[in-house]
Amino acid sequence: MGVITDPVADMLTRIRNANTSFHETVEMPSSKVKASIAQILKSEGYIRGFEVVEQKPQNALRLVLKYGAARESVITNLKRVRPPSLRIYKKKDEIPKVMGGLGIVIMSTPQGIMSGKRARREGFGGEVLALVW
Numbered sequence: 042m043g044v045i046t047d048p049v050a051d052m053l054t055r056i057r058n059a060n061t062s063f064h065e066t067v068e069m070p071s072s073k074v075k076a077s078i079a080q081i082l083k084s085e086g087y088i089r090g091f092e093v094v095e096q097k098p099q100n101a102l103r104l105v106l107k108y109g110a111a112r113e114s115v116i117t118n119l120k121r122v123r124p125p126s127l128r129i130y131k132k133k134d135e136i137p138k139v140m141g142g143l144g145i146v147i148m149s150t151p152q153g154i155m156s157g158k159r160a161r162r163e164g165f166g167g168e169v170l171a172l173v174w
Contacts, residue, residue, distance in 0.1 A: 046125055048072060049170055052102075053119040060106055060114050068094070071102035077154035078147055078171070079104055085145050085156060087116050087173060120172045132166040144174025 045051045052075050059067035069075065071093050079091040079102060089105040107115045123129045131137070131148075136157040139146055146157030150167035160167060 045070075047121070048075065049078065050121040050125075052078065053121055053171060056104065056106070056116065057119050060116050063108065063112065063114075064106065066103055066105050068101050068103045071100040074149075074154060075102050081145070081147055081154065081156050082173065085173075087145075117174050118172075122169045122171060129169050130166065131169055133161055133164050135166070136161050137169070137172075139172045140174045144172060147171045147173065 048070075052069055055067050055069050076091070076093060079088070082088045082104070083090055087107065089107045091102060091104045094101040094103050109115060136148070137146055138157075146160075147170045148155060148157055148160050148165075148167045149170055150160050150165040152163070152165055154170070155163075155165075157169075
């Protein structure tokens with residue numbers, strides 16, 4: 042496998058591809074950032090769960106995807122907001138609302154990675170990483 046220059050974009054692409062193919066699970070190399078994003082997706086109800094699988098040479102992150110009763114995808118789309126070289130920062134009152142509040146913003150703040158809703162509530166701005174709806 043080659044070098045991944047943008048791990049978050051790679052994670053979102055793997056989820057998007059598995060979701061389109063109706064896979065039950067998707068696995069990727071693990072990191073603290075990816076685990077934090079997975080925790081947000083779980084708490085917001087976009088995935089059933091996740092686990093870090095210990096293996097050599099690098100741990101893997103396994104997500105259990107979620108589908109509706111008629112096998113429709115819970116995640117309609119995931120979008121990486123920026124290329125790796127361009128960082129987009131938003132103040133707490135500039136955090137975008139996704140699909141009129143139906144989606145979520147995933148942000149990197151001074152207090153760690155959190156949803157835009159939580160960042161707004163706790164009064165943090167930060168770097169916008171991804172949009173999910």
